[in-house]
Amino acid sequence: xxxxxxxxxxxxxxxxxxxxxxxxxxxxxxxxxxxxxxxxxxxxxxxxxxxxxxxxxxxxxxxxxxxxxxxxxxxxxxxxxxxxxxxxxxxxxxxxxxxxxxxxxxxxxxxxxxxxxxxxxxxxxxxxxxxxxxxxxxxxxxxxxxxxxxxxxxxxxxxxxxxxxxxxxxxxxxxxxxxxxxxxx
Amino acid sequence: xxxxxxxxxxxxxxxxxxxxxxxxxxxxxxxxxxxxxxxxxxxxxxxxxxxxxxxxxxxxxxxxxxxxxxxxxxxxxxxxxxxxxxxxxxxxxxxxxxxxxxxxxxxxxxxxxxxxxxxxxxxxxx
Numbered sequence: 001x002x003x004x005x006x007x008x009x010x011x012x013x014x015x016x017x018x019x020x021x022x023x024x025x026x027x028x029x030x031x032x033x034x035x036x037x038x039x040x041x042x043x044x045x046x047x048x049x050x051x052x053x054x055x056x057x058x059x060x061x062x063x064x065x066x067x068x069x070x071x072x073x074x075x076x077x078x079x080x081x082x083x084x085x086x087x088x089x090x091x092x093x094x095x096x097x098x099x100x101x102x103x104x105x106x107x108x109x110x111x112x113x114x115x116x117x118x119x120x121x122x123x124x125x126x127x128x129x130x131x132x133x134x135x136x137x138x139x140x141x142x143x144x145x146x147x148x149x150x151x152x153x154x155x156x157x158x159x160x161x162x163x164x165x166x167x168x169x170x171x172x173x174x175x176x177x178x179x180x181x182x183x184x185x
Numbered sequence: 186x187x188x189x190x191x192x193x194x195x196x197x198x199x200x201x202x203x204x205x206x207x208x209x210x211x212x213x214x215x216x217x218x219x220x221x222x223x224x225x226x227x228x229x230x231x232x233x234x235x236x237x238x239x240x241x242x243x244x245x246x247x248x249x250x251x252x253x254x255x256x257x258x259x260x261x262x263x264x265x266x267x268x269x270x271x272x273x274x275x276x277x278x279x280x281x282x283x284x285x286x287x288x289x290x291x292x293x294x295x296x297x298x299x300x301x302x303x304x305x306x307x308x309x310x311x
Contacts, residue, residue, distance in 0.1 A: 053288070060253060
């Protein structure tokens with residue numbers, strides 16, 4: 001299998017990438033990533049408002065991986081990671097781009113895509129209402145997720161969720177989520 | 186009732202629930218992966234307090250960050266307070282947010298619109 005998750009990033013050597021991680025997403029790694037990115041943003045003198053948004057979005061993205069990733073395919077290079085995920089944080093003009101990647105079972109693609117499409121066709125007001133509805137009506141799943149992560153990301157960034165599914169084999173796809181956190185919102 | 190005093194960590198808030206004074210505080214960051222584990226003892230404690238609350242309970246929420254998983258648990262905390270308020274006791278929630286943090290203000294307004302308890306939005310100016 002020639003599949004390589006890094007091929008997706010033609011510009012990985014880019015100096016604007018402030019963090020790249022792939023591997024198991026556990027609680028310690030999440031702490032480490034959050035600390036690293038927070039320190040870098042302070043170092044770069046980012047405005048508190050932008051810093052907070054990036055931090056919030058990063059928490060939700062990482063915890064989405066933590067709570068929801070499917071197991072890696074049997075022939076994938078990394079079999080030791082129980083929760084395999086990928087994360088890129090890149091400095092862009094006016095803000096940051098956060099990219100996450102993870103495997104999704106073919107059977108789970110439709111549900112995930114439908115959820116994103118629903119968010120993307122909603123206005124900011126509708127997203128606020130959706131957030132409140134889920135907050136008030138949905139219980140925390142056995143996996144520990146609240147079903148609010150993507151809605152919260154869309155609400156806080158004010159941007160559409162860009163995504164793609166790259167087929168790995170007939171059972172799995174690799175899901176990329178591109179999140180833009182920009183200053184002028 | 187024994188008070189709850191929990192020191193904050195990078196992922197969990199400082200908590201001070203004092204039944205004798207009727208003053209409850211949650212402060213700091215609330216971003217644990219497993220928020221139910223953290224909040225369940227608080228919700229259970231409030232269940233007991235609810236049986237014989239003081240005539241006035243003041244709740245100070247001063248969060249810098251909270252994740253969506255905590256947001257549901259915080260709602261559970263507020264639902265207990267709503268029950269205390271409904272039983273004709275005074276309950277006041279002070280929701281603090283840092284200057285310019287519109288997201289935190291909006292989060293407070295979300296709760297205010299769901300929970301029937303008086304909220305005060307207080308901006309912290311550095």
